[in-house]
Amino acid sequence: MANDSRLAAWEFFGSELKRRRENAGMTQVELGSRVFVSGGYIGQFEQAIRKPQLDVAQRIDEVLQTDGFFERTWRQLINDKRYADYFAAVVELERLATKICEFAPTVVPGLLQTAAYAQAVTLAANPFVTDGYVEEKVTARLERADILKDATRPEYWAILHENVLRTPVGGLEAMAEQLEHIAQLMRERTVWVTVLPYAAGAHASMGGSLKLMEFEDAPPVAYTETEYSGTLIDDPAMVKRTQRTYDLLRGTALSPSASLALIESAAEDYRRCASTT
Template sequence: MAKAKRQDAWEFFGELLKERRETAGLSRNDLGARVFVSGTYIGLFEQGVRKPQLDVAKRIDEVLQTGGIFERTCKKLIDSSPYASYFHAVAELEAVATKICEFAPTVVPGLLQTPEYMRAQILAMYPFATEEYIEEKVTARLDRARILEGATRPEYWAVLHENTLLTPVGGPAVMASQLEHIATLARQRWVLVTVLPRSVGAHAHMTGTLKLMEFQDQPPTAYTETEFSGTLLDDPAVVKQAQRAYDLLRVATLSPEASLALIESAAEDYRRCARTT
């Protein structure tokens, strides 16, 4: 219900944007050029399909001279999201993507995480967090992960650095269940996961995570994230560079079959360790 209300609010944002733009006598392309996005994106904002980042909302206020209404509305909607301010738009895009490709250098991607793994990771980052806070974050990630279920799920690729398998988040039992979960999804052919061996050494994307998203009728996007911030990339030239980096990562990985065998072997090692402790 809360998600539906937020979507209604974004649709209102879009309707208001269209009204104020037309009142100002500007086309979508005119406004887009002045706020440094394409006219296509302005149209997607107006339809409520895509959500502008806060800096874009600020520039829209400046161009349309609306006294900050778009910035305030955008900030209120971002603040009501269970995600970090820099990630809320990414979560919305995941839900409508037809293809998602991820690279995880150290931590299992959120869409593949088990609840126990989530809790351990969140607690490691926020050791003084309340149970309520942790459960809110876990619930939000589980809601995101539901896009991998059912007939309309996106095509999902993940490249996991071998370090991701070897870092025992939450302890052996948690890691065993986590890797078994990934293996199950792969065997069901819901996801395609490959592993980048440590022996590769230097690789095409050395800093943070990388996510690529494709859509039915929207331009592709890329998203990069480090420890405390993330950047959604719309510029076609930059997205093309990110796609090339991901292609280079993929050709350096083990085959899907060898990757699955390595994941299952690591899961069994963790399971054995859990039984002896």
């Protein structure tokens, strides 16, 4: 679904929410209090500025007695087949976030990937698919990164384990290009990236990648992922634990300047090796 048609669909969701709320004789504040969000948040749903999470859509159905209409509509809109089922909702939340913090233990985060790197990652996990499938996945991943180009882009923080720098995904040229891309974004102050070095040894997140997202007027959420599965977390206590894990990782990582130097050095090594082969 193209971006403009997706926006039109969310605008329909919002107009239906407003119509049914008004038919029920409820203000935005009254509905918000009954589904555990602010009245302003309901207003932003109705204007398609923000998208509700699934549990909020379900509570709206219960309060307005809409027989599952908003849950069904939400599932149709969020069901972008370019992404794994467990990740589609995360993509929507990335577009709304004011701050994103990631820890990547093995692979460059999707928001930082180049086309060649994304293609290599896709093919490694799906060696028998068509070129069309690969192109669709790579395009979707690059489109996600558009949020870093906007004037209203979120603050973006990433901690990369040194594994990410040392694994030549896609070959020497592709890896040099990938690290040069990250270094350029760092120099432009578009992103804040640090590296967790091998010398750090054991660290706070040994189980997989994690992402934290903050929003202007909604509670923060966390997302953890292992191979073939991911979990979106909005329980405040669990989000707080995830934030603590991220803080511990950040405290163990190299400084920004040392991280940039290491990334640039690794890129130069890949570039030099590529020129001699």
